[in-house]
Amino acid sequence: MQAIICRDWGTPNDLKLEEISPPHPEANEVLIKVAASCVNYADTIMIAGRYQSRPDFPFAPGLEACGEVTKCGADVTRFKPGDRVMAFLGNGGFAEQATAEETDCFAVPDEMDDKIAASFLIGYVSSHVAIRWQAKLETGETLLVLGASGGVGLTAVEIGKALGATVIAGASTSGKLEIAQRHGADELINYKQDSLKQRVAEITCGIGTNVCYDPVGGDLFDEALSSLAWGGRILVIGFVGGIPQIPANRLLVKNRSAMGSSLRYYREFRPDLLHASVEELVSWWREGKLIPLISKEFPLEEVPAAMTELLERRAVGRIIINL
Numbered sequence: 001m002q003a004i005i006c007r008d009w010g011t012p013n014d015l016k017l018e019e020i021s022p023p024h025p026e027a028n029e030v031l032i033k034v035a036a037s038c039v040n041y042a043d044t045i046m047i048a049g050r051y052q053s054r055p056d057f058p059f060a061p062g063l064e065a066c067g068e069v070t071k072c073g074a075d076v077t078r079f080k081p082g083d084r085v086m087a088f089l090g091n092g093g094f095a096e097q098a099t100a101e102e103t104d105c106f107a108v109p110d111e112m113d114d115k116i117a118a119s120f121l122i123g124y125v126s127s128h129v130a131i132r133w134q135a136k137l138e139t140g141e142t143l144l145v146l147g148a149s150g151g152v153g154l155t156a157v158e159i160g161k162a163l164g165a166t167v168i169a170g171a172s173t174s175g176k177l178e179i180a181q182r183h184g185a186d187e188l189i190n191y192k193q194d195s196l197k198q199r200v201a202e203i204t205c206g207i208g209t210n211v212c213y214d215p216v217g218g219d220l221f222d223e224a225l226s227s228l229a230w231g232g233r234i235l236v237i238g239f240v241g242g243i244p245q246i247p248a249n250r251l252l253v254k255n256r257s258a259m260g261s262s263l264r265y266y267r268e269f270r271p272d273l274l275h276a277s278v279e280e281l282v283s284w285w286r287e288g289k290l291i292p293l294i295s296k297e298f299p300l301e302e303v304p305a306a307m308t309e310l311l312e313r314r315a316v317g318r319i320i321i322n323l
């Protein structure tokens with residue numbers, strides 16, 4: 001089969017399209033004939049050797065995919081050959097075939113196309129577990145989303161609206177903010193032009209935000225932390241702008257909390273909550289509350305170009321690889 005292969009830590013342009021043997025499913029795994037997969041910022045971190053897990057070489061990157069089950073391991077009970085699934089993968093999504101643990105696979109609704117399914121899980125579930133189970137966002141609260149047009153940021157905007165919050169979107173360009181507005185954001189902040197802290201104070205009449213969803217980090221984290229209301233919660237999601245330090249005194253003075261939220265934790269330790277998240281998200285999608293944005297599509301051999309879109313900060317919504 002054809003796959004995009006990583007043979008050493010490096011950049012997207014070090015990846016090569018190669019002909020390799022297909023993987024074999026373990027007893028608790030299914031083999032998937034991949035129809036589409038999705039590019040995540042984490043793919044770029046993984047191939048650089050800076051991700052939480054460092055697969056043995058050679059490996060195909062790609063953390064999520066959609067396709068048809070072609071083979072099942074002996075212990076698999078929920079799926080059979082011919083079923084359409086969307087799946088979280090340890091890696092291996094940028095290949096014609098991939099294996100996934102049964103527990104990481106979900107049936108694709110008949111009315112959901114392959115491209116939406118391939119990009120549904122990481123984007124929506126990462127944001128849902130963070131906002132719903134970690135921060136416990138309540139109806140009527142204010143949610144500030146940084147990187148609000150990005151892969152996970154845009155889903156956080158939609159999830160905030162589905163939960164009845166007032167959503168303030170932060171992004172670096174007016175075009176990106178327009179996208180966040182089309183997906184439900186009530187208020188917009190261009191944090192490249194304006195002070196995030198000052199604009200949040202204006203919008204919230206000095207009260208601050210109840211929850212901040214932060215996949216960016218870096219200097220913005222400090223401003224976002226200062227912008228939290230009494231009892232506010234900041235969700236530490238990712239560090240595309242750098243890993244920030246947290247001054248403990250600023251947590252104490254307003255009873256604020258900084259909360260890490262990792263999708264990986266839910267996959268390993270709380271699959272019950274993760275499955276509840278997928279169920280709620282699919283029902284919201286059916287009701288039209290979630291409108292996934294696929295902004296670009298690439299063939300398998302152009303995975304390096306697709307990853308570069310994210311690294312060069314041009315991506316909005318999700319970028320898909322068609323197999």
Ligand SMILES: NC(=O)c1ccc[n+]([C@@H]2O[C@H](COP(=O)([O-])OP(=O)(O)OC[C@H]3O[C@@H](n4cnc5c(N)ncnc54)[C@H](OP(=O)(O)O)[C@@H]3O)[C@@H](O)[C@H]2O)c1
Nearest residue numbers: 041126147150151152171172215237238239261262263310
């Ligand atoms: N904790 C979890 O469970 C979890 C799950 C999924 C992803 N993540 C993490 O979340 C982060 C975002 O992932 P993603 O797939 O959504 O990425 P993405 O689509 O590239 O979005 C990242 C956003 O960050 C902003 N940004 C600020 N500085 C940037 C820079 N130097 N380079 C690129 N973007 C920059 C961009 O918006 P502006 O230009 O508007 O600032 C961009 O839209 C990553 O760190 C990823 O590892 C965490």
